[in-house]
């Protein structure tokens with residue numbers, strides 16, 4: 001008897017072979033059983049049970065290996081989520097039964113292409129296995145699949161050893177607990193955290209660029225915690241949220257009676273952050289005259305409060321952040337070039353969540369675990385799981401609001417869902433309706449006509465936006481994307497893509 005365990009789906013050609021159709025030959029399953037013997041053959045079946053039993057009766061005398069039939073209920077034989085869940089559960093069970101060292105073999109030929117794709121994913125990630133394929137012409141062969149699969153599917157532990165090596169190679173200590181709160185797995189984020197760890201101990205200014213909700217403040221805080229200033233204050237200010245007339249007094253303080261309403265002396269944020277770190281979020285929104293004053297602080301290490309007679313020395317490390325491209329702001333004159341170069345001694349660009357391969361999955365799991373932990377006392381919500389289709393929906397979402405939006409969506413879903421499992425529908429309901437915010441509304445519908453508008457340009461903007469989203473959400477499947485976008489066929493979609501230069 002062979003040593004390995006073979007897993008395969010029962011396919012249409014196998015049933016036709018059992019029905020005696022000459023064109024089907026033996027069918028892929030029987031062909032592989034005739035070629036080799038296995039410790040066990042696990043046959044996954046999504047057909048009616050009677051059909052499968054008839055097949056077993058037929059194949060029994062062609063095989064020397066014991067066959068176990070596993071009935072699986074799929075809503076469709078192409079539903080990746082369900083196929084993945086069913087196959088992974090059965091493999092885990094069999095590994096427990098035979099021990100973790102049992103050799104696994106997955107048969108790619110029987111069943112739908114989705115089933116074959118899932119075998120490849122499983123073999124390349126959670127359950128390393130030999131992949132085989134069979135054909136009438138070439139018999140049974142080991143399939144060579146020479147690529148690795150995106151980190152999205154790779155379990156947490158897989159890259160741990162590499163990380164330790166990377167840290168050693170970079171001359172860094174193996175652990176950096178200050179950065180532990182930054183949940184990540186993607187290579188982009190690993191690189192960014194290495195950069196942040198390198199700049200953290202030095203008092204140099206750091207400029208963090210990234211869309212809203214990408215974790216700029218979290219990173220700034222970690223840089224502070226990993227610096228020698230960690231015992232001193234970390235003061236975070238959103239420059240865009242302070243009314244222009246108050247910025248100076250908020251940042252640098254004022255003396256008693258310096259202006260109407262200044263009933264008492266007030267120290268500014270810079271003084272409050274003395275010997276620590278100040279985080280200036282939305283730095284691009286700082287009024288021009290304040291930019292000059294900030295430049296002076298950076299050059300001379302001194303602040304002058306409103307109404308104060310003498311400048312005061314402050315020792316503050318500045319970490320600034322912007323969600324706009326600061327080079328553009330410098331080029332169009334809204335941001336002083338000299339200040340930019342003072343702030344941008346080290347520049348860290350945080351990618352949008354949709355560009356971080358692997359992070360979304362990890363963030364979902366981690367936020368979900370946190371939400372479950374905090375969700376009161378009833379055991380049902382503490383152990384609530386996310387179904388595979390619900391997780392897929394979350395993974396496909398474009399997350400325009402980045403990590404903050406992901407966090408909020410999961411919290412809403414947890415509050416509204418009533419069952420033991422978070423379903424696709426729960427997630428759908430937790431997505432906020434795509435709101436056309438006032439700014440977008442203004443850009444699209446309420447542009448002033450007095451100076452003239454460019455209607456084709458506006459239509460192009462809307463078309464490109466939805467075409468890109470449609471394709472992304474349909475994973476490049478044009479028929480599906482066309483349906484989502486209300487087009488009669490994929491050819492129509494192709495014409496639109498060509499028209500807007502997206503083909």
Ligand SMILES: Nc1ncnc2c1ncn2[C@@H]1O[C@H](COP(=O)(O)OP(=O)(O)OP(=O)(O)O)[C@@H](O)[C@H]1O
Nearest residue numbers: 181182183184211212213214215216217218403404
């Ligand atoms: N990698 C991450 N791991 C865990 N939580 C994260 C991560 N990145 C961001 N968060 C969380 O997401 C939320 C938004 O992050 P943060 O406030 O740092 O973003 P930001 O880029 O500064 O946003 P804004 O520009 O709107 O101020 C916070 O609750 C933060 O704790």
